Amino acid sequence: xxxxxxxxxxxxxxxxxxxxxxxxxxxxxxxxxxxxxxxxxxxxxxxxxxxxxxxxxxxxxxxxxxxxxxxxxxxxxxxxxxxxxxxxxxxxxxxxxxxxxxxxxxxxxxxxxxxxxxxxxxxxxxxxxxxxxxxxxxxxxxxxxxxxxxxxxxxxxxxxxxxxxxxxxxxxxxxxxxxxxxxxxxxxxxxxxxxxxxxxxxxxxxxxxxxxxxxxxxxxxxxxxxxxxxxxxxxxxxxxxxxxxxxxxxxxxxxxxxxxxxxxxxxxxxxxxxxxxxxxxxxxxxxxxxxxxxxxxxxxxxxxxxxxxxxxxxxxxxxxxxxxxxxxxxxxxxxxxxxxxxxxxxxxxxxxxxxxxxxxxxxxxxxxxxxxxxxxxxxxxxxxxxxxxxxxxxxxxxxxxxxxxxxxxxxxxxxxxxxxxxxxxxxxxxxxxxxxxxxxxxxxxxxxxxxxxxxxxxxxxxxxxxxxxxxxxxxxxxxxxxxxxxxxxxxxxxxxxxxxxxxxxxxxx
Amino acid sequence: xxxxxxxxxxxxxxxxxxxxxxxxxxxxxxxxxxxxxxxxxxxxxxxxxxxxxxxxxxxxxxxxxxxxxxxxxxxxxxxxxxxxxxxxxxxxxxxxxxxxxxxxxxxxxxxxxxxxxxxxxxxxxxxxxxxxxxxxxxxxxxxxxxxxxxxxxxxxxxxxxxxxxxxxxxxxxxxxxxxxxxxxxxxxxxxxxxxxxxxxxxxxxxxxxxxxxxxxxxxxxxxxxxxxxxxxxxxxxxxxxxxxxxxxxxxxxxxxxxxxxxxxxxxxxxxxxxxxxxxxxxxxxxxxxxxxxxxxxxxxxxxxx
Numbered sequence: 001x002x003x004x005x006x007x008x009x010x011x012x013x014x015x016x017x018x019x020x021x022x023x024x025x026x027x028x029x030x031x032x033x034x035x036x037x038x039x040x041x042x043x044x045x046x047x048x049x050x051x052x053x054x055x056x057x058x059x060x061x062x063x064x065x066x067x068x069x070x071x072x073x074x075x076x077x078x079x080x081x082x083x084x085x086x087x088x089x090x091x092x093x094x095x096x097x098x099x100x101x102x103x104x105x106x107x108x109x110x111x112x113x114x115x116x117x118x119x120x121x122x123x124x125x126x127x128x129x130x131x132x133x134x135x136x137x138x139x140x141x142x143x144x145x146x147x148x149x150x151x152x153x154x155x156x157x158x159x160x161x162x163x164x165x166x167x168x169x170x171x172x173x174x175x176x177x178x179x180x181x182x183x184x185x186x187x188x189x190x191x192x193x194x195x196x197x198x199x200x201x202x203x204x205x206x207x208x209x210x211x212x213x214x215x216x217x218x219x220x221x222x223x224x225x226x227x228x229x230x231x232x233x234x235x236x237x238x239x240x241x242x243x244x245x246x247x248x249x250x251x252x253x254x255x256x257x258x259x260x261x262x263x264x265x266x267x268x269x270x271x272x273x274x275x276x277x278x279x280x281x282x283x284x285x286x287x288x289x290x291x292x293x294x295x296x297x298x299x300x301x302x303x304x305x306x307x308x309x310x311x312x313x314x315x316x317x318x319x320x321x322x323x324x325x326x327x328x329x330x331x332x333x334x335x336x337x338x339x340x341x342x343x344x345x346x347x348x349x350x351x352x353x354x355x356x357x358x359x360x361x362x363x364x365x366x367x368x369x370x371x372x373x374x375x376x377x378x379x380x381x382x383x384x385x386x387x388x389x390x391x392x393x394x395x396x397x398x399x400x401x402x403x404x405x406x407x408x409x410x411x412x413x414x415x416x417x418x419x420x421x422x423x424x425x426x427x428x429x430x431x432x433x434x435x436x437x438x439x440x441x442x443x444x445x446x447x448x449x450x451x452x453x454x455x456x457x458x459x460x461x462x463x464x465x466x467x468x469x470x471x472x473x474x475x476x477x478x479x480x481x482x483x484x485x486x487x488x489x490x491x492x493x494x495x496x497x498x499x500x501x502x503x504x505x506x507x508x509x
Numbered sequence: 510x511x512x513x514x515x516x517x518x519x520x521x522x523x524x525x526x527x528x529x530x531x532x533x534x535x536x537x538x539x540x541x542x543x544x545x546x547x548x549x550x551x552x553x554x555x556x557x558x559x560x561x562x563x564x565x566x567x568x569x570x571x572x573x574x575x576x577x578x579x580x581x582x583x584x585x586x587x588x589x590x591x592x593x594x595x596x597x598x599x600x601x602x603x604x605x606x607x608x609x610x611x612x613x614x615x616x617x618x619x620x621x622x623x624x625x626x627x628x629x630x631x632x633x634x635x636x637x638x639x640x641x642x643x644x645x646x647x648x649x650x651x652x653x654x655x656x657x658x659x660x661x662x663x664x665x666x667x668x669x670x671x672x673x674x675x676x677x678x679x680x681x682x683x684x685x686x687x688x689x690x691x692x693x694x695x696x697x698x699x700x701x702x703x704x705x706x707x708x709x710x711x712x713x714x715x716x717x718x719x720x721x722x723x724x725x726x727x728x729x730x731x732x733x734x735x736x737x738x739x740x741x742x743x744x745x746x747x748x749x750x751x752x753x754x755x756x757x758x759x760x761x762x763x764x765x766x767x768x769x770x771x772x773x774x775x776x777x778x779x780x781x782x783x784x785x786x787x788x789x790x791x792x793x794x795x796x797x798x799x800x801x802x803x804x805x806x807x808x809x810x811x812x813x814x
Binding site: 072073074077085089090091092093094098102103105107110112 | 676677678679680681682684685688691692695696697698
């Protein structure tokens with residue numbers, strides 16, 4: 001069978017840094033080919049070269065056997081390559097159909113033929129069995145629907161090669177399942193799919209072949225039938241993965257107590273939530289995103305007003321206190337959205353690391369920040385968490401770090417606060433296996449040292465791996481509580497969907 | 510003299526025109542993601558250049574074209590600084606306002622050698638169009654007929670702009686650029702070109718707004734004769750949610766206030782007091798706008814990778 005796409009000896013250097021070193025990659029018709037690797041392994045660079053967003057230093061690309069040179073995304077689109085970006089490129093106030101046809105609108109004498117657009121989208125959606133409502137506004141669509149809009153958009157543009165960049169990072173477990181079915185179906189109808197990911201279960205479920213990248217080089221291309229998740233992990237990380245250390249059994253005193261917490265804003269967002277986190281305990285909050293978890297965390301950390309109820313940190317009533325006062329009382333926070341709450345994208349790595357430390361007496365003398373003293377601490381974090389900071393090192397703009405490296409910086413910063421309570425929201429979103437392992441280990445060590453952690457995650461595996469107790473949120477309420485021993489993925493899924501689990505202990509203090 | 514009668518409606522229609530034209534121009538900019546606070550300066554430049562054109566050519570059509578041309582040049586300066594040099598659009602807009610005021614005051618002396626105001630009794634103003642048939646209808650005829658061509662142009666412009674945004678492909682793409690410029694560029698849309706086009710059209714509309722001020726009612730130019738109408742247009746644009754038909758409604762509200770304030774002077778109320786009316790309404794309008802300020806793209810920050 002002929003290769004639909006061939007990339008030979010692709011090399012990309014930025015100054016002294018080699019992002020891709022002699023990478024070769026082939027894609028057959030109707031094939032799902034996964035590219036896996038840790039953050040900074042060169043997946044993104046390779047795809048940017050394929051999509052015309054970067055020019056390779058060396059190497060060649062051939063589509064359907066013919067050599068091509070892409071100067072920009074338009075060239076790539078014209079050759080049938082479509083990219084579904086990790087961050088969606090959508091227009092919230094337009095309808096689904098408008099978002100799909102934009103740039104290639106059906107028109108007559110300059111007038112936009114919206115009916116034709118809608119019916120074209122309708123038939124495309126039926127043909128590839130990708131369900132959407134073409135007349136809905138994108139702003140009212142769930143993340144999963146928005147992703148389907150993106151996929152239909154590249155199909156509408158005539159793509160035969162579809163690149164999906166970390167497509168499952170933002171989806172709920174059910175949406176992931178649907179997406180994987182869609183990918184299979186696309187392959188069966190003759191499209192070729194490149195799947196960029198670091199979630200190996202998904203790779204094993206859907207890919208035909210897998211190419212593993214490490215440090216900018218290919219460590220191997222294998223077919224799925226000849227490999228397994230453990231082998232792939234080893235190829236990615238370059239060593240054996242470690243087991244999490246044992247958990248010490250601790251009977252600590254209550255650290256965070258939340259009583260009858262309500263957050264209302266037009267409608268009730270958090271509805272009468274009561275729970276506690278003890279010293280030496282990780283409490284996990286599971287739930288489909290949008291069921292009040294974000295609002296609960298914002299209320300606990302002082303970012304959002306509490307409508308009713310009390311929050312105690314230790315013996316101190318911190319209800320309605322300012323963020324600074326709550327942090328002072330002994331709380332650190334790894335926020336859910338690392339761009340919105342976690343970092344100042346346009347400032348340097350060093351200044352982002354400094355946030356929250358600038359008033360501490362160790363680093364401030366008479367109103368002047370002792371930068372050189374602090375810099376040593378940041379250097380240590382960068383070293384310990386293997387944060388890839390780019391050519392300017394600590395002076396690099398935070399926004400130029402990859403998502404995973406930025407996340408590691410935030411985790412390092414918040415762990416460094418050494419507070420009794422840590423709120424960790426999606427602590428490993430978008431980070432690779434090696435870093436995830438490290439972050440999980442660090443969280444567990446913090447627990448074993450007698451500190452309390454409130455963990456919110458949409459990854460059930462993460463919740464199950466770390467939590468001592470699991471609370472499931474549904475529509476702003478705590479729908480159920482499970483202990484570590486009784487929790488299973490099935491039980492949590494049922495609670496997440498609004499069902500009830502018999503035989504579980506009721507939510508209680 | 511009564512406070513409310515039919516001639517109040519007629520004068521409202523005249524007062525609304527410059528505000529409506531400028532607000533539509535502002536809406537064009539706003540819809541492609543540019544907040545143009547320079548409307549005031551652009552109108553003033555339009556008003557002055559219309560008089561200059563009229564004085565030197567003696568033709569009203571050429572005067573309007575000259576006003577449009579000069580205002581477009583001025584708005585291109587705004588476009589170059591905001592898009593080309595990526596300067597802050599508020600700062601540039603404020604600069605345009607002061608530049609407009611200073612430049613017209615200076616040019617008034619340089620060209621006509623007068624201070625404060627220029628008036629030529631021989632100069633013809635814009636004609637009053639008497640529309641056949643309609644002018645003979647009682648009441649309605651007095652209201653609709655007998656305005657300057659620019660009045661009708663303003664209302665037509667609102668409808669055309671609405672059509673442009675809702676029905677044409679270019680209008681659709683312009684909206685896309687305003688909503689998410691990064692995404693628009695990633696699709697290969699010519700975002701910059703659409704933005705410049707919108708600013709140029711805004712210049713044309715503001716030029717016409719100025720011409721209506723200096724050639725429509727009275728035929729004269731006074732320093733700073735816009736008297737904040739550009740800012741009122743800005744508020745009308747926001748109150749109308751940058752929607753052409755919404756702007757039509759909100760501009761009417763401000764036009765009515767303008768007309769009322771003149772009418773009230775007939776009731777021996779001090780001018781300084783009645784002249785406050787439109788601005789009082791502006792402040793009142795802000796209460797309705799408080800939650801609806803232009804939603805910035807700040808909440809949808811995207812990773813650069």
